[in-house]
Structures are given as structure tokens and as C-alpha cells.
Amino acid sequence: MAFLTLTDVTKFYGATCAVQDMNLAIEQGEFVSLLGPSGCGKTTTLQMVAGFEAVTRGQITLAGRDITHAKASTRGLGIVFQSYALFPHMTVAANVGFGLEMRRVPAADRAQRVQQALALVHLKALADRYPRELSGGQRQRVALARALVIEPPVLLLDEPLSNLDAQLREEMQFELRRIQRTLGTTTLMVTHDQDEALSISDRVVVMRAGRTEQIGHPHAVYETPQSRFIAGFVGKANLLEGQLLRPEKLQLLPAGSGRLAGTVKERYFLGSQWLYALDTPAGTLMALAANDSREALAEGQACGIDWPDSALRSLPLPAADGAQAQGAH
Incomplete structure (x- = not known):
């Protein structure tokens, strides 16, 4: 059985279908990207996995447990938003340790895990700084460390690099992949950037108008697209x-x-x-x-x-x- 499974997952907003019959099985430790144009349903899919949006029809399971209707706070997932959502009045270390504090992890253990997370993203030297004193790439790493420090079963990434300039974005793509491989964290990422999805994913899910067009290894999606839409959207053709x-x-x-x-x-x-x-x-x-x-x-x-x-x-x-x-x- 796959680690994270979506079976016939469907989402309606009134009479509008945002996601229709999504079927996806993600193995433990796999990095999967949801790729598609704006409005295709990829963010809605991520939010249903996170528990922020209710599932109209279908089932989501995590490690064999049905989480379709579980509250977001009980799923224990790590999430990095597009805006990073850091607390401006907290230091880097405090931001990273916030989730552990909410989980009432003892102070000594919390401090050790925060230091380990900061070392993973190469930010130990900046532990006492505030978000306003950081670059965009550094803030992105803080958000990533905060999501990973709780040791989530699944890491959800919602356009995590979209606010970075082109050069930094490319650097962070490979840094993100390095961190994911180091920890072996099952990861689901939303992106509209084809290069990003193709370069760091184990598999890519191409979506269009709420439906899945193709699921496969990046090379297969690029070289053998299953529709003319994919041929035109994934690279030039x-x-x-x-x-x-x-x-x-x-x-x-x-x-x-x-x-x-x-x-x-x-x-x-x-x-x-x-x-x-x-x-x-x-x-x-x-x-x-x-x-x-x-x-x-x-x-x-x-x-x-x-x-x-x-x-x-x-x-x-x-x-x-x-x-x-x-x-x-």
C-alpha cells in the first residue's frame, strides 16, 4: 500500500468542480509535484490533503489511516506556504521551534531539534536574527526548517520558491531536493514552473481544468506526453x-x-x-x-x-x- 493515497478525490464549490476524480498513490520518501496552469486544481488538491479544504467526494489515506475528514491540526503534516508566514516578532530559532512548543516538547529537546533543523538548512549562524534581517532565500529556509523540525510524515509545499528571483530560485530548487533526500520525507509540491517540477521531482502530476492529464517520471512526461496540452505546456514543442x-x-x-x-x-x-x-x-x-x-x-x-x-x-x-x-x- 502506498504511503499517501488519494482515491477519486473530488472537490466542488457550489456547481463548480475544482478537482475531479483525483487518483494518486505516493510512496514513502517520494517527491511528487502537482504541475499545471493557474486554476487547474493543484492548490485545491494540496489543501484537501492538508485538511484546509473539505473533500466533497473520495478518500485520502496516510500510512493506512483514513484522514479524509480529519482536522488539519491532527494530521501532523509539515507545510510551507508561498508567503512563508514567519512571525516577524520572533527570532529565527523561535520561529523554527514554534511547532515544537505547541506540541509541548521539553525545552532541552526542543533546543536540540531546532539547532539540528537550522544546521540542515545552513542557518545556525542566523538563529538570533529576525525575519526582517534575512534575505528571501534565508526566509524560505527558515520556513522549510520550521516545517521539517516537527518530523512530519508528509511535507506539503505550496509554490515555495515563487517569491525568489530567478538565480536564487534555481539554487533553492536543488537545495530543497538535497534536504528532502537527506531526510527522506515524503513530499508533495504545487508549482506552475515546469523547470522546477522536472528538475527535482521523482514524479510529476500534470493537471488541467481539475483533472489529471498524466502522471509519470519527469523524463517520461517530457519525452512522451499523453496529450497535446501536455506537449505544449511542458516545455516547447x-x-x-x-x-x-x-x-x-x-x-x-x-x-x-x-x-x-x-x-x-x-x-x-x-x-x-x-x-x-x-x-x-x-x-x-x-x-x-x-x-x-x-x-x-x-x-x-x-x-x-x-x-x-x-x-x-x-x-x-x-x-x-x-x-x-x-x-x-
Whole structure:
């Protein structure tokens, strides 16, 4: 039996269905991300697991115990919110130890566990500071330490890195994964950031309009999407008569060679790569090329385009809006 299980979990707000028939089994120690656009139901799903939202229909079990209608305070879950929700009048150490104090953990034990949690997030030296004296990344680590210090069976993360700048966000993604692996804490994270979900998750749950579109390893979701929505939402894609071709699979060659002729319509510098929009007889295609010793293609320059046969993926016909997508064929 899986450690955390959602069976046919459904949530209605009046006549509006926010989540429909969510089925998910998470193993102990697994890191799973709920990925999807705004309004797809991922945060509502997390809140039902946390106990902040009532389940309309279905069942949630944790370690074999039915917690579907249990109060949030009795579930013992660790939660990190988007806003971090730190107490401004408390020091870092006091913020981290708050949950232990509410659980009436003896002072000596509490102090030891707080120090261990701060060491885990590399903040022992800042124990006596206040939140206003910390950077965004440091406040995020305090919130994470506070959630982990109670030794929760499950850690719930609600867009925990969305308030950080791009560089710090990328650094914290891998720091978060390091901490999770160190402790082996079962983790469920909500995010709309595809790179974040793909880079640190064991599995990704792609949601759309309250339904689950696909559940799988990040590589499988990216390389073999089960619907056109996923192909377009998870990374960039070129669709050729029902087939998917990722931009990085395209090979840009000298003009007159390759299977397809193209002209550079626009180009975008991404640091380590160039992203090209190419006019072709098949329509506009996107291609990624390494920023290496070769000279970048100029706008208006002709080129040849090719790709390995193994890079093509067949996709199903588009499902009706709001309908469940069928399996790939």
C-alpha cells in the first residue's frame, strides 16, 4: 500500500468542480509535484490533503489511516506556504521551534531539534536574527526548517520558491531536493514552473481544468506526453501533423541540406543556448542550438533542418475542452 493515497478525490464549490476524480498513490520518501496552469486544481488538491479544504467526494489515506475528514491540526503534516508566514516578532530559532512548543516538547529537546533543523538548512549562524534581517532565500529556509523540525510524515509545499528571483530560485530548487533526500520525507509540491517540477521531482502530476492529464517520471512526461496540452505546456514543442518534435531535437544545417528548408524569422539569446523561430513549409518551428564556437544564425538567414526519427512522438487527437485526454497512440 502506498504511503499517501488519494482515491477519486473530488472537490466542488457550489456547481463548480475544482478537482475531479483525483487518483494518486505516493510512496514513502517520494517527491511528487502537482504541475499545471493557474486554476487547474493543484492548490485545491494540496489543501484537501492538508485538511484546509473539505473533500466533497473520495478518500485520502496516510500510512493506512483514513484522514479524509480529519482536522488539519491532527494530521501532523509539515507545510510551507508561498508567503512563508514567519512571525516577524520572533527570532529565527523561535520561529523554527514554534511547532515544537505547541506540541509541548521539553525545552532541552526542543533546543536540540531546532539547532539540528537550522544546521540542515545552513542557518545556525542566523538563529538570533529576525525575519526582517534575512534575505528571501534565508526566509524560505527558515520556513522549510520550521516545517521539517516537527518530523512530519508528509511535507506539503505550496509554490515555495515563487517569491525568489530567478538565480536564487534555481539554487533553492536543488537545495530543497538535497534536504528532502537527506531526510527522506515524503513530499508533495504545487508549482506552475515546469523547470522546477522536472528538475527535482521523482514524479510529476500534470493537471488541467481539475483533472489529471498524466502522471509519470519527469523524463517520461517530457519525452512522451499523453496529450497535446501536455506537449505544449511542458516545455516547447513543434507539432507536425499530429507528431511532436522538441526544439532541442532539431538539427540546424547549412542551407540546401536536411529534410526541410528554413529561414530564421527571430532569434533569442538564452545564455548557453540560442532559441530560433524558423519559417518553413511546415509552418513556424522552434529550434534550440548550443551557444558554442559556431557563429549564431542571423535573422533572415537560410538554413537546412533535420532530425532523428527517434525524436518524433505521436500524439492523440485533441480532447474536447475540459475533457479527459486519452492515451497516446
